[in-house]
Every structure is written in structure tokens, then in C-alpha cells.
Amino acid sequence: MKHVLEVKQIEKYYGNKSNLTKAIDNISFNVDEGEFVGIMGASGSGKTTLLNCISTIDRVTAGHILINDEDITKLKGSNLNRFRREELGFIFQDFNLLDTLTAYENIALALTIQKVKPADIDRRVKEIAKKLGIIEILNKYPYQVSGGQKQRIASARAIITNPKIVLADEPTGALDSKSSRQLLESFETLNKKMGATILMVTHDAFTASYAERILFIKDGKIFNELFRGSATRKEFFGKIIEIVTLLGGELNDVI
Amino acid sequence: MLFKLSIKNIRKSIKDYTIYFLTLILGVAIFYMFNSLDSQEAMLDMNRSTQMIVELLVDMIAYVSVFVAVVLGFLIVYANNFIIKRRKQEFGLYMTLGMGKGQISRILLFETIFIGLLSLVIGMLIGVFGSQLMSILVAKLFAVDMSEYEFVFSKAAALKTCLYFGIMYVAVMLFNAVTISKYKLIDLLTAIRKNERVKMKNPVICVAVFLVAVSMLGYAYYKVTGGIDTLGTIDKVAGPIILGVISTFLIFWSLSGFILKLVQSRKNVYLKGTNLFVLRQIHNKINTTVVSMTIICLLLFMTISVLSSALSLNRVMTKELEETTPVDINLCKPANLPENGDYTKVQIEDSKLPVSDTLKNAGMDMNALKDVVEVDTYATNDLKLKDTLGEVYEAAKAEYPLFRYESAEEIIKLSDYNQIAKLYGLPEYELNDSEYIVLCDYDYIKGTRDRALESGGKITIAGKDYVSRFRECQDGYILMTGGHTNYGIIVVPDSCKLTEDIKETHYLIANYNAETEEEKEEIEQMFVSYEEDSGTFIDKILEDNIQIDGMTKMSLYEANKGVATVVTFIAIYLGVIFLIASSAILALKELTENSDNKQRYTVLRKIGVDEAMINQSLFRQIGIFFLVPLALAVVHSVFGIQFALKLISVSVKPEQMLPSVIATAVFLIVVYGGYFLATYVGSKNIIKEER
Numbered sequence: 001m002k003h004v005l006e007v008k009q010i011e012k013y014y015g016n017k018s019n020l021t022k023a024i025d026n027i028s029f030n031v032d033e034g035e036f037v038g039i040m041g042a043s044g045s046g047k048t049t050l051l052n053c054i055s056t057i058d059r060v061t062a063g064h065i066l067i068n069d070e071d072i073t074k075l076k077g078s079n080l081n082r083f084r085r086e087e088l089g090f091i092f093q094d095f096n097l098l099d100t101l102t103a104y105e106n107i108a109l110a111l112t113i114q115k116v117k118p119a120d121i122d123r124r125v126k127e128i129a130k131k132l133g134i135i136e137i138l139n140k141y142p143y144q145v146s147g148g149q150k151q152r153i154a155s156a157r158a159i160i161t162n163p164k165i166v167l168a169d170e171p172t173g174a175l176d177s178k179s180s181r182q183l184l185e186s187f188e189t190l191n192k193k194m195g196a197t198i199l200m201v202t203h204d205a206f207t208a209s210y211a212e213r214i215l216f217i218k219d220g221k222i223f224n225e226l227f228r229g230s231a232t233r234k235e236f237f238g239k240i241i242e243i244v245t246l247l248g249g250e251l252n253d254v255i
Numbered sequence: 256m257l258f259k260l261s262i263k264n265i266r267k268s269i270k271d272y273t274i275y276f277l278t279l280i281l282g283v284a285i286f287y288m289f290n291s292l293d294s295q296e297a298m299l300d301m302n303r304s305t306q307m308i309v310e311l312l313v314d315m316i317a318y319v320s321v322f323v324a325v326v327l328g329f330l331i332v333y334a335n336n337f338i339i340k341r342r343k344q345e346f347g348l349y350m351t352l353g354m355g356k357g358q359i360s361r362i363l364l365f366e367t368i369f370i371g372l373l374s375l376v377i378g379m380l381i382g383v384f385g386s387q388l389m390s391i392l393v394a395k396l397f398a399v400d401m402s403e404y405e406f407v408f409s410k411a412a413a414l415k416t417c418l419y420f421g422i423m424y425v426a427v428m429l430f431n432a433v434t435i436s437k438y439k440l441i442d443l444l445t446a447i448r449k450n451e452r453v454k455m456k457n458p459v460i461c462v463a464v465f466l467v468a469v470s471m472l473g474y475a476y477y478k479v480t481g482g483i484d485t486l487g488t489i490d491k492v493a494g495p496i497i498l499g500v501i502s503t504f505l506i507f508w509s510l511s512g513f514i515l516k517l518v519q520s521r522k523n524v525y526l527k528g529t530n531l532f533v534l535r536q537i538h539n540k541i542n543t544t545v546v547s548m549t550i551i552c553l554l555l556f557m558t559i560s561v562l563s564s565a566l567s568l569n570r571v572m573t574k575e576l577e578e579t580t581p582v583d584i585n586l587c588k589p590a591n592l593p594e595n596g597d598y599t600k601v602q603i604e605d606s607k608l609p610v611s612d613t614l615k616n617a618g619m620d621m622n623a624l625k626d627v628v629e630v631d632t633y634a635t636n637d638l639k640l641k642d643t644l645g646e647v648y649e650a651a652k653a654e655y656p657l658f659r660y661e662s663a664e665e666i667i668k669l670s671d672y673n674q675i676a677k678l679y680g681l682p683e684y685e686l687n688d689s690e691y692i693v694l695c696d697y698d699y700i701k702g703t704r705d706r707a708l709e710s711g712g713k714i715t716i717a718g719k720d721y722v723s724r725f726r727e728c729q730d731g732y733i734l735m736t737g738g739h740t741n742y743g744i745i746v747v748p749d750s751c752k753l754t755e756d757i758k759e760t761h762y763l764i765a766n767y768n769a770e771t772e773e774e775k776e777e778i779e780q781m782f783v784s785y786e787e788d789s790g791t792f793i794d795k796i797l798e799d800n801i802q803i804d805g806m807t808k809m810s811l812y813e814a815n816k817g818v819a820t821v822v823t824f825i826a827i828y829l830g831v832i833f834l835i836a837s838s839a840i841l842a843l844k845e846l847t848e849n850s851d852n853k854q855r856y857t858v859l860r861k862i863g864v865d866e867a868m869i870n871q872s873l874f875r876q877i878g879i880f881f882l883v884p885l886a887l888a889v890v891h892s893v894f895g896i897q898f899a900l901k902l903i904s905v906s907v908k909p910e911q912m913l914p915s916v917i918a919t920a921v922f923l924i925v926v927y928g929g930y931f932l933a934t935y936v937g938s939k940n941i942i943k944e945e946r
Binding site: 081097119 | 522523525526527528529530531532535536538539851855857858859861862863864865866867868
């Protein structure tokens with residue numbers, strides 16, 4: 001299958017020579033089209049830095065990142081913005097919805113800035129809203145809906161542009177367990193029924209257990225890789241816990 | 256420690272609130288400049304009549320300054336209030352660290368004192384230098400010799416400025432203390448989250464309210480322009496004004512909802528680029544600032560109408576004056592004073608003589624005058640205003656109850672009038688034996704007289720019938736007044752039997768027998784300056800209690816110039832203050848909301864909106880926010896200026912209005928536009944991504 005994302009020996013250093021921190025230390029992996037990949041790691045392990053580099057918010061010190069065969073480490077300025085706008089979809093821990101806009105407008109904005117025809121926008125927003133079960137709240141403002149609904153609005157916004165890859169940063173971080181489950185089920189829908197490629201960063205084993213493959217990161221390096229295969233979600237969850245235990249106590253605390 | 260914190264806070268916030276600080280400085284400077292007028296160089300070196308005008312001006316400025324101080328005080332307290340609100344989180348942090356409310360109040364106290372002192376000192380410095388410039392301007396206006404220029408500092412104005420602004424700053428301090436004492440820690444810490452609440456209004460109600468408000472405003476506009484005749488008295492004027500204020504408020508209350516609804520129904524505009532974001536930003540802002548928007552709009556409206564009407568009034572008056580003062584002096588005195596005990600024998604005897612005889616008898620050298628024309632006018636109870644109006648009298652009485660219908664018309668013989676007309680450069684007339692002419696140039700009554708003349712306007716004088724030669728009033732007058740205020744004079748053929756006993760007034764019209772301005776001024780002084788027991792002819796005339804009224808070209812010019820100057824100065828003073836107050840409120844509203852905006856623009860960046868698009872939407876957002884109150888204010892002004900000019904019964908042609916409108920527009924664009932640009936640049940810097 002085609003690689004949507006190719007990460008090639010990237011490194012990211014912070015600080016100066018006398019006090020160098022290697023946030024990412026030679027990481028390489030691929031994500032195929034239609035895959036749902038999770039990245040796990042304790043806080044400070046470098047998982048968020050990795051996501052920031054992939055999402056073009058941050059720059060790598062060395063190495064290359066290819067999305068759909070385009071080397072994003074070489075993109076600059078307006079090209080970078082265009083790339084971010086057209087090829088990537090984002091879901092953030094704190095939703096990042098615009099508080100002055102209704103749900104409908106928040107979702108539509110992702111399309112209007114791509115200069116999509118107004119006639120198409122309406123249809124596409126309603127279509128995606130139906131799939132994510134937020135059609136009833138389209139005319140509500142973010143403060144009028146629950147956290148889970150907010151995150152589903154954010155997901156709709158991320159997916160509506162048909163991005164090559166959806167990058168989710170701790171999407172369940174601000175949600176209660178019921179909302180988390182609903183959101184993750186929505187992710188499964190996006191992934192299975194709409195063929196969206198998802199790369200999700202989390203430190204929560206339950207959240208991670210919805211992914212098909214999990215990369216464990218420790219001290220800026222890939223520590224382990226786990227495939228779900230034909231296992232049920234529950235079995236997969238057990239395996240994740242095993243690895244987490246292996247990784248060290250830190251992660252355990254937050255499960 | 257607290258002091259140090261205050262200084263650091265100021266340093267930090269001066270960046271954010273440069274505009275507030277600059278406005279304070281500007282306010283202080285303008286306040287000082289206008290209040291120091293009386294001690295300015297140009298003012299000290301003036302003749303007596305101009306000095307009286309200056310005294311009037313200074314008095315007016317003193318009164319207006321109180322009003323200005325109230326406006327500025329409102330601005331400062333208001334601006335300070337929402338700056339404080341914005342700092343809730345900071346105060347919350349102080350309190351969690353264990354600081355008491357008293358200490359926080361003290362931090363704010365230091366800040367206010369510091370900012371207050373700084374703005375006073377800098378503002379005063381600018382004011383002192385600015386007032387030197389103003390001095391030159393004043394000197395030009397009053398034609399004062401400024402060769403002996405001296406640098407002037409007005410202690411009184413400085414003290415007054417310090418006092419007024421001191422009071423304002425003390426008010427701010429008290430206000431802060433009260434605000435702080437009301438805060439609860441939990442509210443302070445959750446302040447940010449609370450700000451996210453967007454007040455919602457039902458769009459259908461918005462549309463309905465908007466339409467109602469627009470029609471209310473339309474009615475108010477009609478009342479002050481087309482239907483102005485129904486507004487007889489001042490208290491009736493209040494109605495449309497209150498209606499205007501209420502509808503302005505309602506328009507802002509419903510405007511954003513209305514526009515939102517409108518734009519949403521046009522998907523091509525709504526779903527294009529960042530339009531929906533900009534629309535929502537404005538919707539949110541106008542929705543939460545209805546009261547401020549109303550105040551700003553009304554302040555702008557006052558700025559525009561005060562400036563443009565005052566400036567055009569000045570122009571119109573000057574032009575009218577040139578037309579209506581063709582000679583140097585007019586004198587008149589009553590004829591045929593009755594022997595009913597009200598008048599002395601000397602007075603009665605004198606009333607039989609022409610004006611020149613009175614002057615000669617009093618010992619005046621008649622060589623001082625040239626081009627002398629002496630005429631008499633007549634009046635009889637057989638011909639009153641109501642008689643001249645004839646058939647239209649009843650209708651006129653219903654419409655204008657205040658005309659003096661029972662007063663006798665002033666009548667003059669044709670040859671007498673033609674003498675005056677020749678001297679004045681007005682058209683001379685010819686009349687058949689049974690014809691007459693009505694001279695009238697006062698718009699207020701002219702229309703009614705014209706209607707009477709349309710059907711011939713038959714009148715009877717001394718038993719003989721006359722008809723009007725023309726179907727309307729002719730321009731012309733006997734006494735110059737510096738304006739078009741001739742109420743009506745009947746010109747009859749010389750053959751008309753006007754007897755001595757109905758003689759009403761003696762007139763003397765002349766020019767000064769002088770070549771240079773200085774000589775003219777000397778003759779003028781003979782007539783206008785008076786000292787008791789000085790032995791001059793004026794003294795003699797006054798001793799005999801003989802009433803001579805007069806009007807001189809110079810006095811008319813001076814009075815007019817005085818009025819024009821006072822009006823212009825007050826207008827500029829008020830205009831500038833209103834304008835900076837409203838611009839500053841707008842700018843501060845925008846800038847203090849930038850912490851919210853920053854978050855929003857960060858989100859936009861994250862979803863891939865590029866910088867050009869972000870700047871564009873920021874520009875549009877601020878632009879529309881500035882334009883909305885201005886647009887309504889301009890519409891208000893179109894009607895308000897017409898109303899103001901009608902109120903003072905000055906007829907101004909549109910082309911006469913144009914230069915002052917352009918001047919006002921330029922002034923507005925510079926100040927308002929300056930604030931807009933400063934706001935845009937400031938906002939751009941604040942939302943800029945920190946890398």
C-alpha cells in the first residue's frame with residue numbers, strides 16, 4: 001500500500017551546544033493510506049514535538065518528512081500554509097474552535113479558506129455532520145455544546161477538506177470517558193468508512209487501543225511498535241498496558 | 256515592591272495602550288491651548304472692540320471647557336474601566352499569591368498617578384508649544400501685528416488644566432478602588448472563560464427591530480427637514496432628537512443581526528474566504544458594544560455637524576456682509592414724535608428735522624461725510640401688513656401666528672428710494688401712477704408676501720388704489736443690517752399723497768469722506784466712541800436725549816467677525832474633543848479585545864490561513880468597526896446640518912457648503928483615519944505569531 005507519510009531519520013534538538021536536549025533522536029517510520037496509527041509516550045518523551053514537526057508547526061533539525069511524496073521540511077512561507085490548509089487536518093486537545101462562530105461556520109471555514117464553491121460547502125458540511133452525529137447542533141455556538149460535541153465539530157472541520165492525513169493531538173485529553181468513547185468511535189467511522197488516514201498522539205492507553213498500530217516513544221526514540229492485527233480492542237488494550245508497564249511507571253499514573 | 260510592579264505594568268501596558276496614553280496627552284494639550292487663549296500674545300495687543308469679542312470667546316470657552324471636561328472625564332473613566340476588566344486574570348494571580356485587595360488598589364493607584372503625571376507634563380508641554388501656533392492663527396484672524404513676538408506661558412490655564420484633569424484622575428482612582436473591592440477571586444480566575452459567552456439575539460427580532468428603527472429615524476429626519484414648519488417651538492424639537500437617539504441605539508442593537516441575516520442569505524458572499532469569520536467578529540463586537548457605538552456615533556455626528564455648519568456659517572456670513580454693507584454709515588431717527596407728554600419739547604422739535612440738521616445743530620462737521628442721501632419714510636394705520644397681504648392674510652395668520660400683522664407698513668417715495676438704490680448699487684425702478692413695489696429680502700416672510708402679490712396685491716393709500724408692478728417682492732432695503740433681514744418696504748410713486756403728519760423716520764445714508772483706512776477709523780470713532788462731558792456732538796445729542804440709531808460698516812464687520820470667530824473657535828474646540836474621544840473609545844475597544852482575537856487568529860493560523868489572509872480579515876474587521884458608526888453619523892449629519900442652518904435661518908446653497916464640508920472631511924479623515932491606522936498596526940503587532 002502507498003505510504004502517505006514517510007518520516008526519515010528526523011532529529012530535533014533544543015537549546016545550545018552546552019545544554020543540548022534531543023527531543024527527537026533519529027526517528028523513522030511510515031504511515032500507509034487508510035491507517036489509524038497511535039503514538040504513545042510519557043510527557044517529555046517527544047511525541048508532541050514529533051507531531052508538531054509532521055504538522056509543519058515546528059521544523060526538524062535534521063532528516064526529512066514526506067507527506068504524499070512531498071518533502072515538507074523544504075516548504076516555506078505561503079507554500080507551507082497552503083500545504084497545511086489542503087493536505088493536513090488537525091484535531092487539538094483544546095478543540096481550537098472559534099468561539100464567535102457556530103458549529104456550521106467552524107466547519108465551513110476550513111473549506112471557504114480553500115476557495116471551495118459556496119454551493120458545495122453547504123452540502124459537504126451537512127454530509128460530514130450527519131456522519132459524525134452533530135447535525136442537530138450545527139447552529140449552536142461552541143459554548144452551547146458539550147466537550148465531546150466540540151471535539152466532533154473539530155473532527156468534522158479536520159476531515160471535511162479530505163486531507164491526506166489527519167493529525168490528532170491528545171484528542172480525548174479534555175473529555176470525560178463517555179465522550180472519549182463516542183469520539184473514538186467517530187474516529188473509527190472516519191477511518192473505516194471514509195478511508196481517512198489518522199495519526200493520533202496520546203498518553204492514554206484506552207484511547208490508543210482504538211488505533212490499529214501503536215508506536216511507543218521514549219526519550220525521543222521509538223521504543224516499541226505494536227500491531228492490533230485481529231485482536232479485539234480489549235485484548236489490544238491489555239497488550240498496550242503491558243508495554244506501558246515495561247516503559248516505566250510514569251505512564252501508568254495517568255491511565 | 257508594589258511601586259516596582261506598577262512601573263513594570265505601565266511599561267508593559269504602554270505598548271498595548273499607546274493610543275489611550277496619546278489621547279490623554281492630546282486631551283491635556285487641547286484643553287490647555289484653548290484655555291490659555293486670553294493670555295496669548297495676540298490677545299494682549301488688540302483694540303477695544305476686538306477685545307470684547309475675545310472676552311466673549313474666553314467666557315464661552317470657560318463654559319464649554321466644563322462640558323469638555325465632562326466628555327473627557329467620561330472617556331477616561333470608561334477607557335480605564337475596560338482596561339481594568341481586561342486585567343482581571345492578572346489581579347487573580349496577585350490574589351492567589353497572597354496579595355490583598357488594598358495592595359492591588361495601591362498598585363493601580365501608583366499606575367494612575369504615574370500615567371496621570373506623565374500625560375499632564377507631556378500634554379502641557381505640547382499645549383504650550385501648540386498655543387504659540389494658535390496665537391499666530393488668532394493674530395491672522397484679528398489682523399494683529401505680531402512683530403514683537405514673545406513666548407507665552409499661561410499659569411492660569413496650566414492650573415486649570417491640572418485641576419480639571421486632577422479631578423478626573425481622582426475619579427478614576429476611586430472608581431478603580433470600588434471596582435477592585437467588588438471582585439471575587441473565583442471570578443477573576445475564570446474571567447477568560449466568561450468572556451467567551453456570546454450574547455445571542457433572535458435574528459428575526461433583529462430584522463424587525465432594525466426596520467422599525469430605520470423608519471423611526473426616517474420620520475425624525477423628515478420632522479427636522481421637510482416637516483420643519485410643524486416644529487414651532489423649541490420643546491417640539493426635542494421630540495425628533497430623542498427619537499433620533501433611540502433609533503440610533505436600536506439600529507446598533509439590531510444592525511449586526513440584520514447584516515448577519517442578510518449576508519447569510521447570500522451564500523456566495525458568506526461562504527467566501529474569511530468572510531464568515533470577519534462577519535462573526537463584527538457581529539460579536541457590535542453586539543457587545545451597542546451603548547458605546549451609539550455614543551460614538553452621536554459624538555461623530557456632533558463633530559461633523561458642528562464643524563461643517565460653523566465653518567460654512569462663517570463663510571456665508573462674510574459673503575452676505577459684503578453684499579449688505581455698501582456704505583460706511585446709516586443713521587435714522589423717528590419723525591413726528593407725538594405731544595403726549597412722553598417726550599420733551601427739544602425731542603419733539605428735533606423730530607421734525609432731518610438727521611443732518613440734528614448733527615449740524617450738535618456741532619458736527621458735515622465735511623466728514625460724503626455721498627450723503629437723506630430720505631424720509633412714511634407709515635399709516637391705513638396700510639398695515641394684513642392689508643398688504645389682503646386675501647392671503649387669513650391663511651398666513653394660521654401658518655405664521657407670530658408675524659406683526661397689525662404693524663403699519665413702511666412707505667417710501669420712488670425718487671427717494673432710487674437715490675438710495677443708486678448709492679447702494681441696487682436696481683432703480685420706474686412706476687406708473689397706480690403701481691407700487693414691495694421690497695423684501697427676508698426669506699422668513701418673503702414667501703407670504705410673494706403669494707399676496709401673485710394676484711396683483713391691490714392696496715389703498717390716501718384713498719387711491721395701487722397694484723403691484725411685479726408678481727413678487729424685489730430685493731432691496733434702506734437700512735443695512737449685515738444680512739438679508741428687510742421685513743418689507745412699500746415703494747410708491749412720487750405722486751402719492753403722503754402728508755407730513757404720517758412721516759415716520761428720517762434716514763441719513765453716507766460714506767465717510769476719507770481715503771485711507773486710518774482716516775475712516777477716525778471718523779468712525781466720532782460716531783461710536785462716547786465719553787460724558789467731552790463736548791463732542793455725540794455728547795450733545797445724548798444730552799438732549801435725542802435718539803439716533805445707526806449702523807456702520809465697520810461695526811457690522813467687527814460684530815460679524817466676532818461672532819464668526821467665537822463660533823469657529825468653539826466649533827473646533829468641541830469638534831476636536833468629540834472626535835478624539837470617539838476615536839479613542841473605538842480604538843481602545845478594539846485593542847483591549849486583542850487577547851481574545853489573538854487566540855482566534857492563532858486558530859486560523861493552525862488551520863492553514865496564511866498571513867495575507869489574516870491581515871486582510873483584520874483590516875476589514877477593524878475597518879468595518881470604525882466605518883459603521885461613522886456611516887450612520889454622516890447620514891445623521893446630512894439632515895442635522897440642514898436642520899441647524901434652518902434653525903438659525905441662514906440659507907446656504909450646497910456649493911457654499913462644499914468647502915467647509917471638505918474641510919471637515921479632511922479633518923475627520925486625518926484624526927479618525929489616524930486612530931484607525933494606529934489601531935490596525937497595533938492589533939497586527941499583538942496578534943503576530945511569536946516564534
